[in-house]
Amino acid sequence: MKLTTELENMILHFGEMGSRWGFNRTVGQMLALLVFSDEPLSADDIAASLSISRGNVSMALKELHSWRLIRTHREPGDRKDYFLANGTIWELSQQVLEERKKREVDPTLSMLRSQLMASEQDEMPHHARQQMQEIHDLLELFNHWFDDMQHMKPEHLQALMRLGSGVGKVLEMTDRLRPNKKKKAIGND
Amino acid sequence: MKLTTELENMILHFGEMGSRWGFNRTVGQMLALLVFSDEPLSADDIAASLSISRGNVSMALKELHSWRLIRTHREPGDRKDYFLANGTIWELSQQVLEERKKREVDPTLSMLRSQLMASEQDEMPHHARQQMQEIHDLLELFNHWFDDMQHMKPEHLQALMRLGSGVGKVLEMTDRLRPNKKKKAIGND
DNA sequence: CTAAACTTTCAGAAAATACTGAAAATACAA
DNA sequence: TTGTATTTTCAGTATTTTCTGAAAGTTTAG
Numbered sequence: 425m426k427l428t429t430e431l432e433n434m435i436l437h438f439g440e441m442g443s444r445w446g447f448n449r450t451v452g453q454m455l456a457l458l459v460f461s462d463e464p465l466s467a468d469d470i471a472a473s474l475s476i477s478r479g480n481v482s483m484a485l486k487e488l489h490s491w492r493l494i495r496t497h498r499e500p501g502d503r504k505d506y507f508l509a510n511g512t513i514w515e516l517s518q519q520v521l522e523e524r525k526k527r528e529v530d531p532t533l534s535m536l537r538s539q540l541m542a543s544e545q546d547e548m549p550h551h552a553r554q555q556m557q558e559i560h561d562l563l564e565l566f567n568h569w570f571d572d573m574q575h576m577k578p579e580h581l582q583a584l585m586r587l588g589s590g591v592g593k594v595l596e597m598t599d600r601l602r603p604n605k606k607k608k609a610i611g612n613d
Numbered sequence: 614m615k616l617t618t619e620l621e622n623m624i625l626h627f628g629e630m631g632s633r634w635g636f637n638r639t640v641g642q643m644l645a646l647l648v649f650s651d652e653p654l655s656a657d658d659i660a661a662s663l664s665i666s667r668g669n670v671s672m673a674l675k676e677l678h679s680w681r682l683i684r685t686h687r688e689p690g691d692r693k694d695y696f697l698a699n700g701t702i703w704e705l706s707q708q709v710l711e712e713r714k715k716r717e718v719d720p721t722l723s724m725l726r727s728q729l730m731a732s733e734q735d736e737m738p739h740h741a742r743q744q745m746q747e748i749h750d751l752l753e754l755f756n757h758w759f760d761d762m763q764h765m766k767p768e769h770l771q772a773l774m775r776l777g778s779g780v781g782k783v784l785e786m787t788d789r790l791r792p793n794k795k796k797k798a799i800g801n802d
Numbered sequence: 803c804t805a806a807a808c809t810t811t812c813a814g815a816a817a818a819t820a821c822t823g824a825a826a827a828t829a830c831a832a
Numbered sequence: 833t834t835g836t837a838t839t840t841t842c843a844g845t846a847t848t849t850t851c852t853g854a855a856a857g858t859t860t861a862g
Contacts, residue, residue, distance in 0.1 A: 430728060430737050434745065437724050443818095444635070444717045448850060459748075462740035467809075477852045482810055503807055503860070513747040528633045535626050539619060548619050551651035556623065558702040559648075565774050572777035580781050585754055588761030591780060592769050632848095637820060656839075666822045671840055692830065692837055 427473060431460055435474070446524050447491070450476060450484045455493055455509070459516070464497045464506030491523050514578050525570055529563055536560040616662060620649055624663070635713050636680070639665060639673045644682055644698070648705070653686045653695030680712050703767050714759060718752055725749040 427435070435456040442452025453474050458465065465473070471481045485507060488494040493516055497506045509516060536556055543553070573581060584591065616624070624645040631641025642663050647654065654662070660670045674696060677683040682705055686695045698705060725745055732742070762770060773780065 428737055430732055431741055434724070434728060437721065441717070441721055443849095446633070450851080459744050460738075460741040462738060478809085479811075479853065480851050483851085486810085505809080513744060513751055517751060528630070532626065532630055535623070539623060543619055548617055549649075549651060552620055552649040555648050555702060562702055562706060565771065569774040569777050572779075576778050576781055582754065584780065585758040588758050589765050590761075591773065592765060594783075632819095639820080667839085668823065668841075669821055672821085675840085694839080 434460070445520065446527065447487060448484075450474070450480050451487050454481070454484050455488060455516075458488075458494055458507055459509045459513070461508070464508040466504045466506050468504075470507070492519050514582075518574060521570075522574060525567070529567065533560065533563045533567065536563070623649070634709065635716065636676060637673075639663070639669050640676050643670070643673050644677060644705075647677075647683055647696055648698045648702070650697070653697040655693045655695050657693075659696070681708050707763060710759075711763065714756070718756065722749065722752045722756065725752070 435453050438456035439449040439453035442449045442455075445452065447455075454470055457470060457473060467478065467481045467485065470476075471478050474481075485494070488507075489496075493510055494507050495510045497508060498504075499506065511519070536559060540553075540556060540560060548556075576584070587594070624642050627645035628638040628642040631638045631644075634641065636644075642665075643659055646659060646662060656667065656670045656674065659665075660667050663670075674683070677696075678685075682699055683696050684699045686697060687693075688695065700708070725748060729742075729745060729749060737745075765773070776783070
């Protein structure tokens with residue numbers, strides 16, 4: 425509850441970054457606080473640690489819950505709620521990305537879908553329609569890929585990331601070894 | 614310059630999404646306008662199309678330039694500047710992601726680096742330090758991976774995305790076929 | 803039930819962000 | 833040069849977002 429200067433700095437930094445990550449300062453600070461704390465904290469603990477109002481804490485907790493970044497813990501014989509980070513750093517990151525995709529990609533994708541549907545008979549300049557189609561296809565590709573990645577085991581995903589673009593080389597080789605379907609999907613320079 | 618209702622809607626949508634994508638409404642709208650326009654537009658065209666002030670347009674143009682999302686075109690014998698989207702949808706998306714990484718990841722990574730350095734002699738609770746280290750490692754992994762992806766040819770990257778988690782299967786197989794270095798990196802369940 | 807302990811809500815205040823429009827600066831043709 | 837067309841800047845205003853704190857709501861022990 426009493427924070428070292430170093431921790432305090434990190435928490436303030438997370439607060440600053442909060443808005444860039446899709447939430448507000450308080451939510452960012454509280455997420456940091458709970459991630460760095462080795463024990464669950466009560467709402468009052470949080471308000472005191474960060475010098476913010478109790479109401480603000482309550483709203484931010486709701487937000488963190490809606491992002492599934494925290495969970496509530498109750499001690500028998502104690503009326504207070506205690507809060508802690510809902511998983512490992514990896515899991516929390518996945519959760520943040522998932523939620524951001526929902527807010528930053530999905531609405532546009534569905535907008536594009538309906539526009540491209542609706543204007544079957546073209547009342548739109550050709551170039552505009554084409555660009556819309558391209559954005560649509562890109563977002564759709566991204567969405568499927570993202571889904572797939574979310575469902576991979578963390579170790580596998582990490583291994584894949586470590587491989588980086590090396591994966592391209594491996595795939596080209598594999599492609600040569602396996603003369604079957606989907607060859608076209610690999611592309612060639 | 615005179616927009617169909619359909620286009621108008623998409624542009625308004627991009628405006629709404631703007632703040633979630635890291636810029637403001639005007640910048641979002643102008644990006645959409647220029648992406649959908651099949652010819653370069655002058656600042657006055659833009660201000661008129663979107664019913665916003667000339668000053669606002671000027672500031673948003675500066676912002677779009679700093680993101681490298683637009684470029685300026687000049688007609689000989691015409692004093693006006695004309696603006697257009699700086700590349701294909703794919704290139705623009707890459708540019709946006711690149712810039713967002715700079716703003717959303719890099720500052721935190723460097724903050725973590727210096728904190729983890731500085732507090733070599735531990736004045737920080739063990740758990741907090743460990744969490745910081747995990748966040749650091751994750752962001753670093755992400756950064757390298759992201760860099761690698763940015764440098765791949767678009768066709769290759771697209772092919773890779775289309776493959777989705779199928780890539781995992783292919784890699785496991787490859788791993789069995791190639792009994793050499795880095796095997797550990799693939800992981801195993 | 804009642805009262806204490808705790809949480810949530812929300813109207814209004816404060817802070818942060820975006821936008822306007824007029825003035826200053828710049829670019830260019832003659 | 834000078835005059836005109838164009839762009840940029842920025843002080844002030846408007847809008848949006850966040851935060852506070854008091855009141856209303858909820859839960860639970862007795």
